[in-house]
Amino acid sequence: MTINMGPQHPATHGVLRIVLELDGEVIVKAIPHIGHLHRGIEKLAETKTYHQSIPFTDRLDYTNAMGNNLAYVLAVEKLLGLEVPKRAQYLRVMMAELQRIAAHLIWLGTHVLDMGATTPIFYTFREREDILRIFEEVAGGRLTPTYLRIGGLSKDLPEGIEEKVKSFVRTFPDHMKEYETLLTKNVIWMQRTKGVGIISKEDAISWGVTGPTLRGSGVKYDVRKAFPYSSYEEFDFDIPIGSVGDVYDRYIVRLREMEWSNSIVEQALERLPKGPIIANDPRITLPPKDDVTKDIAALIRQFKIVCEGFKPPVGETYASVEASKGELGFYIVSDGSNRPFRFRIRTPSFANLSALPRMIEGSLIADVISTIGSIDIVLGEIDR
Amino acid sequence: MAESILAVEKLKEKFPNSILEVTTFCGEVTVGVSKGEIFEICKFLHSDPDLQFHLLTDLCGLDFFPQTPRFGIAYLLCSVKNSQRLRLKTRLGEEESIRSVESIWKVANWYEREVYDLFGIRFENHPDLRRILLWDGYDGYPLRKDYPAEGPDFDKPFVPEV
Numbered sequence: 286m287t288i289n290m291g292p293q294h295p296a297t298h299g300v301l302r303i304v305l306e307l308d309g310e311v312i313v314k315a316i317p318h319i320g321h322l323h324r325g326i327e328k329l330a331e332t333k334t335y336h337q338s339i340p341f342t343d344r345l346d347y348t349n350a351m352g353n354n355l356a357y358v359l360a361v362e363k364l365l366g367l368e369v370p371k372r373a374q375y376l377r378v379m380m381a382e383l384q385r386i387a388a389h390l391i392w393l394g395t396h397v398l399d400m401g402a403t404t405p406i407f408y409t410f411r412e413r414e415d416i417l418r419i420f421e422e423v424a425g426g427r428l429t430p431t432y433l434r435i436g437g438l439s440k441d442l443p444e445g446i447e448e449k450v451k452s453f454v455r456t457f458p459d460h461m462k463e464y465e466t467l468l469t470k471n472v473i474w475m476q477r478t479k480g481v482g483i484i485s486k487e488d489a490i491s492w493g494v495t496g497p498t499l500r501g502s503g504v505k506y507d508v509r510k511a512f513p514y515s516s517y518e519e520f521d522f523d524i525p526i527g528s529v530g531d532v533y534d535r536y537i538v539r540l541r542e543m544e545w546s547n548s549i550v551e552q553a554l555e556r557l558p559k560g561p562i563i564a565n566d567p568r569i570t571l572p573p574k575d576d577v578t579k580d581i582a583a584l585i586r587q588f589k590i591v592c593e594g595f596k597p598p599v600g601e602t603y604a605s606v607e608a609s610k611g612e613l614g615f616y617i618v619s620d621g622s623n624r625p626f627r628f629r630i631r632t633p634s635f636a637n638l639s640a641l642p643r644m645i646e647g648s649l650i651a652d653v654i655s656t657i658g659s660i661d662i663v664l665g666e667i668d669r
Numbered sequence: 670m671a672e673s674i675l676a677v678e679k680l681k682e683k684f685p686n687s688i689l690e691v692t693t694f695c696g697e698v699t700v701g702v703s704k705g706e707i708f709e710i711c712k713f714l715h716s717d718p719d720l721q722f723h724l725l726t727d728l729c730g731l732d733f734f735p736q737t738p739r740f741g742i743a744y745l746l747c748s749v750k751n752s753q754r755l756r757l758k759t760r761l762g763e764e765e766s767i768r769s770v771e772s773i774w775k776v777a778n779w780y781e782r783e784v785y786d787l788f789g790i791r792f793e794n795h796p797d798l799r800r801i802l803l804w805d806g807y808d809g810y811p812l813r814k815d816y817p818a819e820g821p822d823f824d825k826p827f828v829p830e831v
Binding site: 319320323325327328329331332363364377386416490491492493494495506511512553562600601603605612616618627629631635639640643655668669 | 672694695697699721724725726727729731743745752754756774775776778779780787789800801802803804811817818
């Protein structure tokens with residue numbers, strides 16, 4: 286029998302359609318169909334200047350907007366050879382890690398909700414709300430903050446926000462205990478996840494899987510350690526890995542990752558350097574907003590950069606970050622004009638989803654739900 | 670960096686006729702290769718015990734219209750063991766096809782489908798070359814440079830026949 290799962294199915298986390306060929310309740314073949322959310326961002330970005338493409342990146346993986354901003358601005362800064370001030374680098378790390386916690390909290394809440402546990406989502410969204418409130422104060426936006434700029438950040442931290450971040454960091458470990466009490470040793474949870482959706486080390490690498498899904502299979506690959514960016518080499522953290530590569534391992538890996546992220550936020554806050562938050566290169570970076578309203582030179586500079594953009598040297602570059610789902614990379618080819626010649630986004634969910642048939646073929650329909658949840662896909666970045 | 674250069678040296682030794690150019694920009698090594706031996710080159714980089722490029726991070730198309738040969742394909746390889754990256758680039762003309770690397774890296778299956786979908790480049794020996802992001806029967810290849818960004822029917826409103 287062939288059944289069609291999605292595109293309007295609550296457990297597909299968006300608009301994913303999977304055609305399942307069944308023998309009884311066992312899956313013989315699974316064919317994912319994607320593209321329902323295709324917006325042509327790669328094409329669109331070729332018609333925009335480099336600054337204008339930053340808001341697009343928020344809308345790729347909309348649970349991880351800060352991380353997406355970071356990957357894109359890193360690629361452009363690498364192309365330009367632009368040095369970013371230390372304070373901006375630390376704040377970027379802090380925001381990216383808070384965002385990772387928020388993204389993992391969505392994953393945790395929705396993943397267990399798919400399998401019938403309705404309680405944890407109320408806990409996880411409570412903490413996620415704290416992070417979004419911090420983002421709102423810092424950047425002005427909650428889901429799509431567009432906080433980063435080429436060369437730095439849009440603004441410095443507002444008054445009193447450090448206290449709020451500190452209080453979040455202090456209380457978060459206790460909240461982690463609450464989630465773990467509900468799930469980690471829960472018999473039903475363990476039976477639904479242990480030995481389900483297994484993918485081996487070799488297969489995971491061959492299918493291009495990255496992020497917690499790859500680490501759940503026992504491969505110690507994390508872009509933050511393998512190719513450090515934005516001063517990650519100055520932070521003390523470990524990469525948790527699993528052993529079997531099943532849904533439970535991926536669950537444990539993400540939980541431990543949240544704890545490390547929390548620790549990185551704490552370290553960033555403790556050692557936050559003083560100084561400017563954006564590089565001062567009049568041809569590239571935007572002037573401080575206060576100056577624009579007072580100083581004619583700053584106004585002209587702002588006008589020129591917004592309207593005309595800047596012209597990076599001819600060349601091509603790839604920069605990637607460890608986003609919440611895996612390796613998110615931007616491959617930008619410049620032909621020397623003020624718009625990118627090619628704007629390629631390497632998104633983690635795309636490759637991770639391509640391995641889904643490998644994980645679920647031979648298992649039961651109920652396991653499809655838990656496996657999709659465990660690879661934590663976001664269709665916004667698969668379809669772009 | 671050193672490993673990437675080791676990879677370049679090994680490639681030059683093994684495929685002297687197919688390595689066209691080696692460039693380094695922003696610390697990234699790009700090797701231009703001819704498309705004839707792309708499969709063998711990828712196979713070698715994947716299986717060589719010193720290099721071990723086991724992860725195909727990305728595979729994407731490029732359109733250099735109106736230059737000839739028109740298209741390019743960029744392969745971004747990553748060695749998890751050595752923490753190294755290497756980019757391969759190859760060019761091909763409008764009517765040409767290129768050998769699929771799906772049998773080396775499984776993820777290439779979807780990447781090549783995407784390149785086929787958005788650029789119209791055909792891959793030989795691909796097990797399942799269908800459109801992936803757009804629907805079957807879509808007219809045109811949107812990431813080509815001669816495809817308008819606003820869409821081909823932007824100024825042609827749809828009027829149903831009465």
